Amino acid sequence: MSDSFTSATAVPRHVAIIMDGNGRWAETKGQPRVMGHRAGVKSVREIVRVCRERGIEALTLFAFSSENWSRPEREVQLLMRLFMAVLRRELNDLHENNVRLRIIGDISGFDDKLQQRIRAAEAKTAGCDGLQLNVAANYGGRWDIAQASQQMAVLVQQGELSVEQIDEQTMARFMTLADQPEVDLLIRTGGEKRISNFLLWQCAYAELFFSSVLWPEFDEAAMAEALSCFGGRQRRFGLTGAQVTNNL
Numbered sequence: 001m002s003d004s005f006t007s008a009t010a011v012p013r014h015v016a017i018i019m020d021g022n023g024r025w026a027e028t029k030g031q032p033r034v035m036g037h038r039a040g041v042k043s044v045r046e047i048v049r050v051c052r053e054r055g056i057e058a059l060t061l062f063a064f065s066s067e068n069w070s071r072p073e074r075e076v077q078l079l080m081r082l083f084m085a086v087l088r089r090e091l092n093d094l095h096e097n098n099v100r101l102r103i104i105g106d107i108s109g110f111d112d113k114l115q116q117r118i119r120a121a122e123a124k125t126a127g128c129d130g131l132q133l134n135v136a137a138n139y140g141g142r143w144d145i146a147q148a149s150q151q152m153a154v155l156v157q158q159g160e161l162s163v164e165q166i167d168e169q170t171m172a173r174f175m176t177l178a179d180q181p182e183v184d185l186l187i188r189t190g191g192e193k194r195i196s197n198f199l200l201w202q203c204a205y206a207e208l209f210f211s212s213v214l215w216p217e218f219d220e221a222a223m224a225e226a227l228s229c230f231g232g233r234q235r236r237f238g239l240t241g242a243q244v245t246n247n248l
């Protein structure tokens, strides 16, 4: 849990973003939906830069949910190709900018070539210690909780963990991103107000910010607004406002 309760200048340590609105952006321009995803890559680049400049420690982007497989086959195929191309094109820049990349989710669902490229990209940036960029691909918050439970069940079966030891702290150690701060700020673009099975465990105390801006148009100014709104929030973590204000 972050220790900063409130401050007008507070910078979130970990920002997570549901990048929504690509398809609608393209449709309003009379273009195929995939053009919206392509345009969305430009926003990814800009927001990564802003996070680096603002000293944010971790940024987690929702690129492809477990449920997105049900989209029209052509869109899924084009998205996969786009991920391959983005990994190839952006890797050097990420490395030069000291960004450490991690893909979270069940990547066994992707074809072998994409899996290899993901592992190679992670390996290349493994020594970077600037911004931690997590890209959630074939990810679901419920999947994450289930995979953590499976890992613990195996340890119980092997006699290395007792049932009594299973509590929130133990569980947290098996969730993806266990080595990173919990999410402080969750942003969703595109006007919808839902969490859509993203980082359910990690967002327990996140501040939520919903923007009507479609992801391809989400730029530095839009991000600045989200960060400034976060800075003005009072984070109570279950305490009363008076307790937090008086530091009791």
Ligand code: FPP
Residues within 6 Å of the ligand: 019, 020, 021, 022, 023, 024, 025, 037, 038, 040, 041, 044, 061, 062, 063, 064, 065, 068, 082, 083, 086, 135, 190
């Ligand atoms: C949601 O918009 C967006 C996606 C499912 C894909 C996001 C992918 C990118 C921004 C490009 C690649 C990014 C990385 C980090 C490799 P939507 O299609 O649901 O939009 P809609 O709600 O308008 O239909």
